[in-house]
Amino acid sequence: GLTPPLDVTFYDFHPPVEDFRAEVLTGLQQPQKTISPKFLYDKQGAELFDRICELDEYYVTRTEMEILQNCAAEVADLIGDGVLIEFGSGSSQKIRTLLDAAPQLQTYVALDISKQHLYESCLNLVIAYPGLSAIAICADYTQPLQLPDIAALRHKRKMGFFPGSSIGNLEPHEAMQFLNQAATLLEPKGGLLIGVDLDKSAEILEPAYDDAQGVSAAFAFNLLSRMNRELEANFDLNHFSYRAHYNPIGRIEMCLVSRCYQIVHLGDVAIPFCEGETLRTEYSYKYSLSAFQDLARLAGFQPQVVWCDPQNLFSVHYLAI
């Protein structure tokens, strides 16, 4: 028979290139030394994060997959003849659970800031799902954005997909801004399927972010190695330790702690660390069902359905516009 042509359209919206050096220097000269978690994901960091997702202690990935498998048929009904738009598509793996349940789906839009694997991931997807067209858009989805004005998207109901509890790495005001922009992109009559990690005890959360094998620690330490590699820095990894602390306001706080008084150099800039001083690498916010629904309402969504696992570790919300 006839093989359908492989259909991937690529758009480059040219997201501004991040200035790693400038952002690091600003962050290290603040009273609370901070580096944005987006810099954790260079090649080595992305590989370490993939290993985190496989850890026994890190329940997030497998629990969300289990929920998605169980709700996929219901979600397929909600999508109907609309288009699916993934925010931060990465390797486009989780979307397969939805595509398996929604054979009617014609158009998939992948939004990602990294151009590297975007085209290839979409190509692999249309090979695996004959009849599916993919639109790959290299863009920063945390900034306001307009979809290309093309027939495949015009007047279509748009269903957003934002898995992995990535929203948890944003400050609540940034999370609100993201949801608000997503609502603008998905309106009218669209919706958003979003994975959100649930707030729970420190006994479960702290090991999830500081595992016995030390992969989570290595993920944070890679930030120091990355600065050594790319910014002519001379961080001595032995002079720092990793800490993941649960703050009962509902977030895990991850940082590297200086083991001694030391002066680190980045090129010709000297950065002093006191003994015990912290360098914040990441927050991971956790939400109760109602706290997340309140946030979604404030951002212009109407919470419709929420699915959880039997142990109530994780939630997947369907929000309508």
Ligand code: AVI
């Ligand atoms: C990507 N993000 C949702 C992860 C999280 O759970 O906050 C990042 C992570 N950092 C350490 N472990 C996992």
